[in-house]
Amino acid sequence: MNETHAIINLNALEHNISRLREITPNSQLIAVVKANAYGHGMVKLAQFIEPKVDGFAVARIEEGVILRDHGIKIPIILLEGIFSKDDMLLVSRYNFEIAIHNREQLSWLESCNVLQPIKVWLKIDTGMHRLGIHPSLVSNYYKQLCQLKNVAQIGIMSHFCMSDTLNHPYTDKQLDLFKQLHQTIDVSHPKFAGSSIAASGGILHYPESHLNTVRPGLIMYGISPIDETFASDYNFKPVMSLHSKLIAIRELEAGEPVGYGLKWCTNTATKIGVVALGYGDGFPRDIPEGTPVWINGRKAFIVGNISMDMMTVNLGLESKDCVGDEVEFWGEHIPIEELAKTIGVISYELVTKVTSRVKFSYTTDF
Numbered sequence: 001m002n003e004t005h006a007i008i009n010l011n012a013l014e015h016n017i018s019r020l021r022e023i024t025p026n027s028q029l030i031a032v033v034k035a036n037a038y039g040h041g042m043v044k045l046a047q048f049i050e051p052k053v054d055g056f057a058v059a060r061i062e063e064g065v066i067l068r069d070h071g072i073k074i075p076i077i078l079l080e081g082i083f084s085k086d087d088m089l090l091v092s093r094y095n096f097e098i099a100i101h102n103r104e105q106l107s108w109l110e111s112c113n114v115l116q117p118i119k120v121w122l123k124i125d126t127g128m129h130r131l132g133i134h135p136s137l138v139s140n141y142y143k144q145l146c147q148l149k150n151v152a153q154i155g156i157m158s159h160f161c162m163s164d165t166l167n168h169p170y171t172d173k174q175l176d177l178f179k180q181l182h183q184t185i186d187v188s189h190p191k192f193a194g195s196s197i198a199a200s201g202g203i204l205h206y207p208e209s210h211l212n213t214v215r216p217g218l219i220m221y222g223i224s225p226i227d228e229t230f231a232s233d234y235n236f237k238p239v240m241s242l243h244s245k246l247i248a249i250r251e252l253e254a255g256e257p258v259g260y261g262l263k264w265c266t267n268t269a270t271k272i273g274v275v276a277l278g279y280g281d282g283f284p285r286d287i288p289e290g291t292p293v294w295i296n297g298r299k300a301f302i303v304g305n306i307s308m309d310m311m312t313v314n315l316g317l318e319s320k321d322c323v324g325d326e327v328e329f330w331g332e333h334i335p336i337e338e339l340a341k342t343i344g345v346i347s348y349e350l351v352t353k354v355t356s357r358v359k360f361s362y363t364t365d366f
């Protein structure tokens with residue numbers, strides 16, 4: 001492999017799904033594969049894990065269509081539901097499950113004809129105040145959904161906004177409210193099909209939040225959503241690693257600037273490695289001094305401004321690195337959680353921003 005490339009370790013993915021099954025033995029497992037499976041490649045991943053999970057969740061209807069067009073047969077949930085009445089045609093044709101979080105969606109659902117009744121997820125706002133119906137409307141919406149001929153099954157769902165922080169009281173508050181609302185609906189109705197609130201954070205730290213369906217995203221990819229922790233702390237393994245190689249080594253005297261904008265200057269004579277990866281591959285441009293890469297068994301630090309296609313790394317005067325040597329940006333040696341913290345972004349951002357120029361390979365050779 002000699003290009004700028006991401007390796008997707010399918011064994012790690014499989015391991016992570018087994019870990020999820022261990023942690024949530026009584027829950028359906030809905031794999032969240034929105035945003036191109038967090039940058040990992042939605043179709044490839046979904047095809048690989050379809051036999052191991054109970055369903056997929058995506059954010060946009062187009063993502064669901066791509067999955068079905070590539071042969072995915074298991075349930076697909078549209079986490080934000082539909083955005084227009086016309087979307088119901090696709091929902092019906094492709095047999096999607098949809099979130100219902102506002103009055104418009106309810107009326108579109110009511111006024112269309114579907115090929116066969118569908119499963120819906122009544123989305124409740126338990127405190128994030130992004131999507132979801134107000135708690136006071138839950139029993140009313142639920143009753144209406146029970147009446148609709150287009151509705152085969154009804155789940156209720158909500159989402160935490162603080163579950164990336166350990167033991168935050170707001171998470172308890174949301175969970176308590178969700179359980180309380182659960183009491184107010186008729187769960188003995190034949191259409192009732194369970195409830196779901198936990199994403200990765202809830203899965204790892206709030207066993208009482210698992211209920212009958214969990215929706216893991218980040219942790220399934222082997223990345224911890226919890227501040228100050230690594231996926232390995234929970235015995236999960238990173239799925240994506242990002243690599244490139246040295247394409248030049250420059251020997252510079254003390255006091256010579258490197259790269260655009262004269263941002264950084266050598267203070268002693270040193271060797272600078274030029275690595276073929278830049279912001280055009282999705283690496284952040286705005287990084288602090290001391291951001292590392294991994295090369296030949298050690299960390300070396302990025303210096304100067306990141307360019308579109310390249311970056312420069314201070315290798316040190318005595319270094320023995322050669323043109324062609326491999327560089328890791330995140331993966332086995334540089335945990336993505338650590339890199340994200342250094343840069344001041346979240347890991348979600350790093351993986352989803354890797355661009356299509358990067359070559360992806362999917363492997364079980366680990």
Ligand SMILES: *Cc1c(COP(=O)(O)O)cnc(C)c1O
Pocket residue numbers: 032034079159198199200201215216217218219225
């Ligand atoms: C993205 C998303 C998830 C998955 O979240 P992670 O933190 O990546 O596990 C689950 N549920 C909803 C509604 C989401 O939008």
